[in-house]
Amino acid sequence: xxxxxxxxxxxxxxxxxxxxxxxxxxxxxxxxxxxxxxxxxxxxxxxxxxxxxxxxxxxxxxxxxxxxxxxxxxxxxxxxxxxxxxxxxxxxxxxxxxxxxxxxxxxxxxxxxxxxxxxxxxxxxxxxxxxxxxxxxxxxxxxxxxxxxxxxxxxxxxxxxxxxxxxxxxxxxxxxxxxxxxxxxxxxxxxxxxxxxxxxxxxxxxxxxxxxxxxxxxxxxxxxxxxxxxxxxxxxxxxxxxxxxxxxxxxxxxxxxxxxxxxxxxxxxxxxxxxxxxxxxxxxxxxxxxxxxxxxxxxxxxxxxxxxxxxxxxxxxxxxxxxxxxxxxxxxxxxxxxxxxxxxxxxxxxxxxxxxxxxxxxxxxxxxxxxxxxxxxx
Ligand code: SAH
Ligand code: SF4
Ligand code: F3S
Numbered sequence: 503x504x505x506x507x508x509x510x511x512x513x514x515x516x517x518x519x520x521x522x523x524x525x526x527x528x529x530x531x532x533x534x535x536x537x538x539x540x541x542x543x544x545x546x547x548x549x550x551x552x553x554x555x556x557x558x559x560x561x562x563x564x565x566x567x568x569x570x571x572x573x574x575x576x577x578x579x580x581x582x583x584x585x586x587x588x589x590x591x592x593x594x595x596x597x598x599x600x601x602x603x604x605x606x607x608x609x610x611x612x613x614x615x616x617x618x619x620x621x622x623x624x625x626x627x628x629x630x631x632x633x634x635x636x637x638x639x640x641x642x643x644x645x646x647x648x649x650x651x652x653x654x655x656x657x658x659x660x661x662x663x664x665x666x667x668x669x670x671x672x673x674x675x676x677x678x679x680x681x682x683x684x685x686x687x688x689x690x691x692x693x694x695x696x697x698x699x700x701x702x703x704x705x706x707x708x709x710x711x712x713x714x715x716x717x718x719x720x721x722x723x724x725x726x727x728x729x730x731x732x733x734x735x736x737x738x739x740x741x742x743x744x745x746x747x748x749x750x751x752x753x754x755x756x757x758x759x760x761x762x763x764x765x766x767x768x769x770x771x772x773x774x775x776x777x778x779x780x781x782x783x784x785x786x787x788x789x790x791x792x793x794x795x796x797x798x799x800x801x802x803x804x805x806x807x808x809x810x811x812x813x814x815x816x817x818x819x820x821x822x823x824x825x826x827x828x829x830x831x832x833x834x835x836x837x838x839x840x841x842x843x844x845x846x847x848x849x850x851x852x853x854x855x856x857x858x859x860x861x862x863x864x865x866x867x868x869x870x871x872x873x874x875x876x877x878x879x880x
Contacts, residue, residue, distance in 0.1 A: 511539075511540070511541065512540040512541070512550045512624060513540070513541045513542075513543040513550050513551070514532075514535050514542060514549060514552070514553060514620075515542075515544070515545070515546050515549035515553070515581075516531060516542070516552075516554075516555060517552070517553070517554050517555065517570065518555045519554070519555065519556050519557040519563060519567055520555075520556065520557025520559060520563060520587070520588065521557065521559070522658055522705065522707055522740065524556075524557060524587055524588075526658040526707060527587065527613060528553075528555045529652055530613060530645050530646065530648060530650070531553065531613050532650050533645075534614065534616060534645065534648060535617060535620070537617075538617050540620075546577065547577060547579075550579075550582065550624065551581060551583075551584065551620060551624065552582070552583045553616075554567055554571065554583070554584070554586065554587075555586050556585060556587040556589035556590065557588050558588040558591075558592045558673045558677055558844065558845075559674065559844070560839060560842045560844075561842035561844075564589055567585075567589060568601065571583070571603055571604065575603070582606070582620070582623055582624055583604050583605050583606075584607070584616070584619075585597050585607050586607070586613060586616065587609075587613075588673070588674075588678065590607045590609050591677040591678075592676070592846070593607075594607060595607075605623060606619055609677075610677065611640070611641055611663070611679060613641070613645070614642050614645045639682070640663075640682055643684070643688050646660065646684070647688075647691070647695060649695060649696075649699060651699065655701060655703055656702075656703040656704070657693075657701045657703070657704055658705050658707050659692055659693055659705070659706050659707065660707045660708070661689055661707065661708045661714055661724065661739075662682060662684065662709070662711065662713070662714055663679070663681075663684070664678040664679040664680050664681050665680070665710055666680045666681040666713075667709075667710060667781075669770075669780055669781050669782060670779060670849040671780060671810065671813065671841065671843075671844065671847055671848075671849040672847060673844040673845065673847060674709055676847070681709075681710070683713075683714050683716050685717075686716045686717070686719040686724055686727065689706075689728075690727055690728070693728060693734065697731065702736070703734075703736050703737065704728070704734060704736075704737040704738075705737065705738050706724075706737065706738070706739040706740075707739075707740060710746060711739045711740070711741065712742050712748070712751065713746050721751070722750050722751065725737075725754055725758060726754065726758065729759070734760060735760065736760050736761075737761060738761065738764050742766065742767050744769065744784050744789050744792055745782070745784050747767065747792060752795060755799075755800045756799050756800050756801075763801075763804060764804045764806075765800075765803060765804070765806075766808075767789075767792070767796075767806070768808035768809075769807045769809060769824075770808060770809060770810050771809065771810065771820070771824050772786055772820075772824035772825070772826060772827030772828075773786070773821075773823040774786055775820060776813050776815075776823075779813065779814070779849075779852070780810075786823065786827065789827075804834045805831070805833050805834055806834055806836065806837070807828075807836050808836075808838075808839065809824055809836055809837070809838050810840075810841050811840055811841065811868065812840050812856035812860060812861030812865075813841045813849070814841070814849060814852035814853055814854055814855060814856070815852065815853065815855060816841075816856055824868065828868055828871055828875070829871060829875075829880070832875050832880075833875070835872070836869075838865050839865075840858075840861040840862065840864075840865050841856070841861065
């Protein structure tokens with residue numbers, strides 16, 4: 503099949519959905535493609551290749567991707583369309599059943615193969631609509647060293663990929679694989695390379711940064727090493743799982759002068775029964791105690807959280823437990839999500855028995871509360 507795409511000077515457009523990890527992955531993909539002398543464009547209409555780097559974490563995130571792909575019907579030329587990232591891994595061949603516009607599908611651990619795939623489909627006319635790759639377990643380290651950053655001052659640096667926590671509602675371990683930590687030397691080198699390009703601020707990324715371990719270097723040791731990098735002005739990290747968050751971390755946050763005093767500590771629910779069903783591995787009391795220590799040890803520390811409302815079987819009084827927890831802790835910010843069942847997960851088999859209207863009501867109520875807290879009214 504002739505794709506109508508010229509063989510040199512390809513222009514690619516990339517659209518990112520989901521978390522910061524995906525923002526960084528899109529930079530990595532852009533770095534790989536510009537290394538082939540292809541050109542990044544922000545004009546969808548002139549692109550030869552369109553890449554959607556997708557997210558599967560909630561139903562809503564996926565709906566957005568399908569709707570954006572649907573809108574491509576209006577584009578005059580016929581660009582090659584790739585669906586990559588977490589939805590690619592979750593749906594594989596099924597992507598083609600859902601959309602006749604998608605040409606290739608590549609999972610998050612295989613993004614390093616995208617240039618080769620594009621060469622095959624666009625340049626050599628070896629065109630077949632297919633799932634190219636979704637089987638790699640560990641990404642090659644060199645993809646982190648392509649030096650492509652969207653921002654001039656700030657860079658995201660991935661320290662670990664995947665997650666082995668298997669919270670009952672969460673698709674991440676299935677689409678990103680189990681936890682894999684990057685070698686600390688390579689991480690430090692990546693930061694030094696970024697600094698050489700003018701970057702002064704870094705955010706370290708992992709689904710559960712506190713579980714980091716590489717040859718005797720744990721997360722605390724890693725942030726000490728990062729803190730001592732010359733030319734770095736400030737850095738932070740996301741996300742911390744309460745179960746793996748220790749007082750040592752708070753000490754480091756107190757003492758490391760370049761580390762921002764910002765902690766994102768998702769609680770998910772204020773009810774012990776729901777936390778247990780979510781397989782979070784801690785209780786409300788444990789969480790409160792942790793926050794208490796954080797506030798005592800890290801003066802002026804900023805604290806934010808994630809909460810899921812309408813988890814299967816969540817009763818009104820259990821929702822109130824979450825509400826009261828937010829009220830008691832007075833987070834600087836809370837991100838509230840309506841539960842949606844995700845493929846492969848344990849909770850997918852639970853009854854999704856809180857109605858959409860009720861989820862919306864619970865969502866609105868905590869959002870409103872957080873707004874008042876943030877405005878200092880509560
Ligand atoms: N690794 C991070 C979060 C990754 S996902 C952590 O453990 O905290 C980001 C947020 O999406 C989660 O904290 C959770 O609040 C929300 N989330 C994940 N799966 C969800 C689902 N099935 N329905 C609704 N919200 C979900
Ligand atoms: Fe998902 Fe839980 Fe892992 Fe976070 S810790 S990515 S919520 S499984
Ligand atoms: Fe979404 Fe994948 Fe991130 S599911 S939240 S893009 S790890």
